[in-house]
Every structure is written in C-alpha cells, then in structure tokens.
Amino acid sequence: DAGVTQSPTHLIKTRGQQVTLRCSPISGHKSVSWYQQVLGQGPQFIFQYYEKEERGRGNFPDRFSARQFPNYSSELNVNALLLGDSALYLCASSTTSWGGETQYFGPGTRLLVL
C-alpha cells in the first residue's frame, strides 16, 4: 500500500515569494495534519484538517494557510516567505481526527528560503 506522499521533495524560494506544498494521505485516511520541523528540533504542529474542515491550528502567523480537497489530499500555502520559514514540512495522515490515532508521516518537503 502506498504511504503518505508529498510534493515537491525540495524547494528553493526567495524572501517574499509564495509556496504551495502538496500532500496525499494514505488511502482511506480522512485526516491530514501539517507540521514544520526546523533542523535539530521536533516537528511543530501547523494545521489539522478532517473531512475538508479545519480542526486545529498551531501558533503560526496568517501567512500560513491550508485546505483539504474532496479526495482528502491537502495543500499548505505560505505567503511572504521569510528566512525563518526554511524547514522540513511534514504531512501526516490518520483515519480520523480523534485522539489516540496513529499518524503516519510522509517524506516531507524541504524548503529553503534565500
């Protein structure tokens, strides 16, 4: 079975630009969560979507937005990029948005902002 897939794998942008990251969950999973992982730190929660609705938002500025599509895939958008946005962006899928569910991570998109 295919795992969580993300695209692109790597991305280089300059300050002020906008970026869109994509995620396809495991088949049958209806919940997608986005995390930002800065080098040397643990992943930090950005958003969770379930059945196309936002179910949770972390402590990130409004420059970060996301959405989930009818096929449960998801996009994360970041506007007005800053140097500090350079990180590995991870997508995780789970069957529901309830607690105690295993979240399976994708390989991530490594974003470098110059």
Next chain:
Amino acid sequence: QQPVQSPQAVILREGEDAVINCSSSKALYSVHWYRQKHGEAPVFLMILLKGGEQKGHEKISASFNEKKQQSSLYLTASQLSYSGTYFCGTEEGSGSRLTFGEGTQLTVNP
C-alpha cells in the same frame, strides 16, 4: 507546552539496552513515539493511551505513568538499525494535535 525528553543523547554498543524518557506538565490523553533517521520522515513506533491501551510494534516496549504524565521507551538488545533521533509526541485532548519534544539522539555502534 512542549514535553521534556531525557537524555538528549545516548551512545550504545550493539546489544546494550537504553531507556528514553518523556515528561509533560500537562494532563495527557496519549503519548506517541517516533524514530527519525537523518533526512527521513518520522516512523511510528508506539502509542500509549490514557487508560492503559497500547498500540505499536511488538519489539518495542514502553510505559505511561498517568499520575506523573511520564512515558518511557525501552530499547533492549539494541541493533545498529536503532540509531536515529527518538521523539515523543503528546496529545493533551482527544483532537490528535501532537506536541513533540526536542528529541533524543541514539547512536548504536558495533
């Protein structure tokens, strides 16, 4: 609030045992454990839920002390493949938002 992991790093020889701890100041619904190798995605190891239920790999063992809001991951008879950074992720409510610790770097040498 971010859970605290200890130790920050540990070096083992193949076959030795290790314990990694995760502590939170918040009441927890569950604790999730992941291993991440350099440049790769975190890989699920174990979930421990409030009430005692556990889900995860047969070869991995862990505990969750609900009174102290502490969890420990037990790695026995370590193998070279166990090397990586171990993260605990905690859920405070039932909404599946994970808050991760800063990680424990485990190195297993031959």
